[in-house]
Amino acid sequence: MSTQQQEPESQESPQDPEMKGTESPQQRRLKEKEEGMVDEHAEEEAEAAGETVHIKVFRYDPEVADKQEPRFDDFHVPFEKGMTVLDAVMYARDEFDSSLTFRHSCRQAVCGSDAFFVNGSQMLGCKTQLSELEQPVRIEPLPHQEVVKDLVVDMDHFYDQMHAVEPYFQDEDTPAASDLEEQRQSPENREKIKMSSRCIWCGACMSSCNIAAGDNEYLGPAAINKAYKFAMDDRESEEIKEHRLRILEQEHGVWRCQTQFSCTEVCPKDIPLTEHIQELKREAVKKNLKFW
């Protein structure tokens, strides 16, 4: 297997730099590499490691002529033990094509920026070992989200849904600074909200949900889970809990969920999303709120 970089895509969109009148810097670089100006450093590393991993990465840029038509690019990345999907795309970007675009930051599964669609499933790039995946590894942006460029999707709708559930603690009478005695919370109650409080807003669940795909107004699993965290926290009053349940049981709220469990399956933080949604349905019924 060749160690060097990308072979211009074959099946999805044939790309021939020669055919274009003006050459983009990307195309030029590509050509240089094909003509043998390969990265020696990369080659040595690959040789030492003895293998490379073949990744196919989705490419799209509304502005750049040869990327307006979505395509996949192939990269052969030298493999090292412990390497994650994020490591591979970073390597591809730094060594082969610096225009390859994706969000990432923490590299440790807490910032939630690098949820991708890898071999047909939503996952965090930084948390997924390459060795666990079948090759070639297909890396795409999250489905059901508008693609901004390459692996970057528009998250605005996701944020809007999160904000729609009033995601902030609402205790009525915060004491003045001088006597800011802590509120008590039982360890059991803290345990109860523990899993729901882990959400990192990666959007994987929303992207995997068929209902959300068909109903743009559906609050979706992440937002409902966020509301669960507050609704189940004993530190908030009963009235506020009721207010929260009213938001949740509206037409595009909890009752839309058809317990398909896809959100729960993909959540990188193992949050039992479907279960939380079911529990909120039961709470709404108990409280005798009207339901749809």
Add this chain to the structure above:
Amino acid sequence: MYEHDVLVVGAGGAGLRAAIAAHEAGADTAIVSKLHPVRSHTGAAEGGINAALQEGDDWELHAYDTMKGSDYLADAPAVETLAQDAPEDTMRLEHWGMPFSREEDGRVSQRPFGGLSYPRTTYAGAETGHHLLHTMYEQVVKRGIQVYDEWYVMNLATTDEEDPNDRQCEGIVAYDVQTGTVEGFKANQGVILATGGPGQAFDHTTNAVSCTGDGHAMAYRAGAPLEDMEFIQFHPTSLPSTGVLISEGVRGEGGILYNNEGERFMFEYGYANNSGELASRDVVARAELDEVAEGRGVKDEYVHLDMRHLGEERILDRLENILHLAEDFEGVDGLVEPMPVKPGQHYAMGGIEVDENGQTCIDGLYAAGECACVSVHGGNRLGGNALPELIVFGKRAGAHAAGDDLGEPEIRTGYGDDVEDDDTELPVAPGASGLDSADSVAADGGVAAETGTLEQAVERERARVDRLMDKDSGVQHAEIRAKLQNAMTDYVNVFRNEEGIEKALEIIRECREEYQDVYVDDPSTTFNTDLQQTIETRNLIDVAETIALGALVRNEFRGAHWRQENQVRDDENWLKHTLVSWDDGEPSIFYRPVILEGEEKTYEPKVRSY
């Protein structure tokens, strides 16, 4: 052009807290951040927040531990403010709904941490930072504070008086990552930099990819000095392959370090006979590298951290996140095997010089959080002291910028008559030279403390983007960045000596020269991370240089700064802060005495033993 009273740059713990305080003080406040707030690096903090909450503990003990931990290079007024305000500010988080871990009686739990004389680290599992960040973001949403997310701040707009102490910050110039437009943001009352650490100056770091020292570099080029940059904390327990952090909470809960012979080396070889694994971080990091150097490391690279004996129940209760990290990033099951660990760059004790109110020497320019140096950490930060710093000094900076009267600061900033100049001969000419000619691609607003009005600043940044984009061959930022990171890790790491630091300065110089030929390959204006990283790399060069310069001139051994030639803490000559300021295209170095006098007492330097 956008306009607000207070502009906060950065949406990590410090930025969010500053914005809430400014908003509460009545200012029209906006946050501008290159990442969506919940993606900020504060979310990675694991261990906890130090605050004297319980009976039997008090703020004075917290202040004392902090002064000692700093190796007597922290300023007492700042440390006392931190210790005094932390309890209330932590409780405020609790009232905002932060899910702290709880005791049986419902009170928040506290645990022991390195260098603390009382178990005062308040925590939320092993994911304290995640909860802190989300809780504060929720409050920002509640208040309707405007957030410009995925806007990259490129530079400050400051006026052009000769003396930085007379300059005024008018606003910022930022670039919309989604669309590529460069716009000015006018700040009627103040700009608060809360851009986080510069960890990406090093190769092996626990810091996020976004920690590129942007705020440091922008403030520095505008004329605000950077203080104590040589003091970089290397955390003793990061995973060898990625740098991902294994929280000090593991040792706090009783985790043990072993060498390849199964010896508990912290005691066996006398590195810290009293505190063992819980000695402060610099001590443990050196001990680990000594073990490796003596041939007692595992695979000649790392040591083992064992928590198996704590039992599954306790681990799951308090350290569950650590199990996931070890599993996902190293393929190790912490319940049945020890975890590999080695020191990694972790935290910058130094930063933009500010006083207790968050002010720099430039009028209207503030800094808070890891990018700032008040200074509460001195030569070494105690674990669990950064998060309270974010909330205490973030809040103060926000309130002060919005016009609250916080009283006269005791800490002075900027060049003044209380400083001492430096006469060290430098191995290479540091600084810009050549980069400031307007037609160089590398020329960027602020290089030679280029200043002026906001409109001028916007024009300059637009021209800078055009230059970078128009050039279509040269070197790429990734190459320069890797070279810089390797130089810092090779020569300005846990162990340092003059020869090595000089070598680092030479390589930094080369990076600067290569940067003159940098170009952006991606022609797109949509989400052009290539362009963003190219600008970040320039900032890293500036910041790395100040770290190396500080390390070179401070020829003593203090806190995290270990110097081979001089193995003693030299209180006679070095109870002073190192300041580097950008002066007409060159760094100049000066010193200001440390303030050891507190409210009631003076913190007398003692031998720091654990």
